[in-house]
Amino acid sequence: MTPRDASDANDRTNGSRWSDLDRPPLNATGLRRALVREGGLWSSLDVVPETGSTNTDLVDRAAGLPEGAVLVAEAQRSARGRLDRVWTAPARSGLFFSVLLRPTEVPVDRWGWLPLLTGVAVATGLSRAAGVDTALKWPNDLLVRVGGEERKAGGILAERAGTDGVVIGIGLNVTLRENELPVPTAGSLALAGAANTDRDPLLRAVLRSLEHWYGTWRAAGGDPAVSGLQETYAAGCATLGRTVRAELPGDRSLVGEAVAVDGDGRLVLATDEGVRQPVGAGDIVHLRPA
Template identity: 75%
Template sequence: MTPRDGSDVHDNPWSDLDRPPLNGTGLRRSLVRDGGLWSSVEVVPATGSTNTDLVARAAAGTADEGAVLIAEEQSAGRGRLDRRWSAPPRSGLFFSVLLKPGEHEVPVARWGWLPLLTGVAVATALSSTAGVDTALKWPNDLLVTVGDEERKAGGILAEASGGGGVVVGVGLNVSLRADELPVPGAGSLALAGAKVVDREPVLRAVLRSFERWYVQWCAAEGDPGLSGLQETYAAGCATLGRSVRAMLPGERELVGEAVAIDADGRLVIASDAGREAVGAGDIVHLRPA
């Protein structure tokens, strides 16, 4: 049977009727337009990592800003600290986008806001389209509530690419069932009670939301205050106001209360030694005593 986007899929794309394949032609028709951010949309049946593939294309000069690469299945998806991300075919959204903020006069010093911008865009889209409240764990996790438990349903990874670009990848569990969870603490939109688990309207909403935020941010030359990004991220950040443990480079550990997101997108932690802005590290939300 020919899949809806006309691509060659090695397995029967309708083997799981609850998980139909994405319609690449329809996505291109609805997202690619003159003057818009998205320049191309491609759906592939499987790959190791959409980020790796798109970084390579950017380095080779074969991808323009606004290129979107989506995989129905990833075998070597990566998160921060090179953690692996995998899920059954067509159970989630696994995609990467190529951005060139320097062409919009955004200083390199502000590019660190891109993962946070992506989180805001995804959370905003999921709230309006799927009816799921998505919280943001600094710096790149997407959290949903399953029962009364906070669980990770998605992640974001930004990587520099050739030609002054940045590739931002998103992995989001959509229809993943309880018996398919890679780890007990994982979640999905379906498990969180989403009213929509059809990936196409969810993906369209996410990419349109991303375009709005990215254009607004670039128009402000990456200023997180003028663009409204800093305030919106802080409002949706589940890390703020929590006791946290930050595992920092050099095997250093910092325990305290997460009190703010500063103008550089860093997490400000108040501890007995004072306040410290953390730009990189692994954050653990500590349970209340």
């Protein structure tokens, strides 16, 4: 038994702060048995009770790890989202994990598709495993509907790791209750009426979906059209067809209708002046329903 498995076993039997019968610990041994296999993408899978940030940990350790390392935390103290936003959630209420990818056969200028690819993989994996409808907000938020309202249930953060690696972090609220929401616009799979909130099969489904999409994209040389990624992302993107405000670097903003996601993964806005402006970085605010 490894130290991480022993920790899980002790938590089951001792009255620790991790004890929540509605939120059992992940089965690290079972997850490794299901996902880590010869010829597959996932080379290792570790589950830790708590850490600051799985992304920070994996970036720091990336130099000594092969592609496909997966680090999962039952709780994070310093989880980060895009634009240095803080991500908070009770222990074992969601899936908080990072993966190390090394897409060396893909041109670097196409690596910007990785967060969007991950969004597609998470959404398609959850549609099968959780039985809940999800949508993607450009570039990397996962949305669910709670009481008819659109709410954020997950987010994705990609960070470079050395010269040939990318660490992608995924945070997903699974059993978060209404009184535990950090902000009113947050949601969870449970609040959205998911048919399954067992985190083990959900994590397996998401990682298998990510392996599939990453393999397809990589085999196509990172081409988003040939791999089907661009079309699939657009089909599931809740941002397209809406009037949005893009909060841009340098305290600038741009309002327009989101009309496309281009070949570089940028959101294309059509402004009132008749200009089509691609946006590659910034925060997007949905101003009206599609």
